[in-house]
Amino acid sequence: xxxxxxxxxxxxxxxxxxxxxxxxxxxxxxxxxxxxxxxxxxxxxxxxxxxxxxxxxxxxxxxxxxxxxxxxxxxxxxxxxxxxxxxxxxxxxxxxxxxxxxxxxxxxxxxxxxxxxxxxxxxxxxxxxxxxxxxxxxxxxxxxxxxxxxxxxxxxxxxxxxxxxxxxxxxxxxxxxxxxxxxxxxxxxxxxxxxxxxxxxxxxxxxxxxxxxxxxxxxxxxxxxxxxxxxxxxxxxxxxxxxxxxxxxxxxxxxxxxxxxxxxxxxxxxxxxxxxxxxxxxxxxxxxxxxxxxxxxxxxxxxxxxxxxxxxxxxxxxxxxx
Numbered sequence: 560x561x562x563x564x565x566x567x568x569x570x571x572x573x574x575x576x577x578x579x580x581x582x583x584x585x586x587x588x589x590x591x592x593x594x595x596x597x598x599x600x601x602x603x604x605x606x607x608x609x610x611x612x613x614x615x616x617x618x619x620x621x622x623x624x625x626x627x628x629x630x631x632x633x634x635x636x637x638x639x640x641x642x643x644x645x646x647x648x649x650x651x652x653x654x655x656x657x658x659x660x661x662x663x664x665x666x667x668x669x670x671x672x673x674x675x676x677x678x679x680x681x682x683x684x685x686x687x688x689x690x691x692x693x694x695x696x697x698x699x700x701x702x703x704x705x706x707x708x709x710x711x712x713x714x715x716x717x718x719x720x721x722x723x724x725x726x727x728x729x730x731x732x733x734x735x736x737x738x739x740x741x742x743x744x745x746x747x748x749x750x751x752x753x754x755x756x757x758x759x760x761x762x763x764x765x766x767x768x769x770x771x772x773x774x775x776x777x778x779x780x781x782x783x784x785x786x787x788x789x790x791x792x793x794x795x796x797x798x799x800x801x802x803x804x805x806x807x808x809x810x811x812x813x814x815x816x817x818x819x820x821x822x823x824x825x826x827x828x829x830x831x832x833x834x835x836x837x838x839x840x841x842x843x844x845x846x847x848x849x850x851x852x853x854x855x856x857x858x859x860x861x862x863x864x865x866x867x868x869x870x871x872x873x874x875x876x877x878x879x880x881x
Contacts, residue, residue, distance in 0.1 A: 605844065636833045639830075642744055647751040657789070659764045677761050693822065751818075755807070775793070802866040831855065
């Protein structure tokens, strides 16, 4: 009696899965390789960096970081970047959240055109607006500098023992409101806010539209005002949207260089602008540039890491069980 044997089926090679993961690996290498080069170069001496032949083995050094932290007013420029980034982010989220709620929920003439036109404004390159904004800020600066409260504040800063004490931290903190629109931080904050508003409004409109109307209608029936509905119902459910918008806005304000170079002075430079000063007549100080780049890279990464939970929650915000 003979036993029948089943033919052995050949296993098909999952080319689709292989190509999918292969593409992800290539994209990961393309993203992580520059970061690896930046961090690695920051631990090299200038002689090693400028070597004609590649140096694979070298003695790491912290001289570049010590030079930046001790001799280049790092704390002062860190305060400028942090202040500009945080204030512009908070101001953008505050204004855009109310605008997005009005566009998503209220009916008025031109709502559809306004909703679609907000994103078109963001397509204008920021560099094109640099010269007009500088001229506009120059005209408005006299109103800001000659304001009575501003003059009293500047006088207090100049005569205060706390602000004139040695140390970049106290001095930079006191000078936050003492500068003008074209040589300080206020003009930069206003421009970043106006620059990011169109995209953030468009982004938050999508999050608000995912929230069921039944929640708002139930709150209105209970006697809640539109302000209470937005503050107690809409805002808590928009944490994911706020996290995404905050990362986008803060990243733009933290990394931008051209506008910061034009609208700030040597005392109020942000970190990206300070990095450009390492290119001088003596050459390009690659070690200092890469060390500064590594320090600039950390805050956006940490912000994204700690906001990951809110981003995931935002993806499922407004979901209704069937």
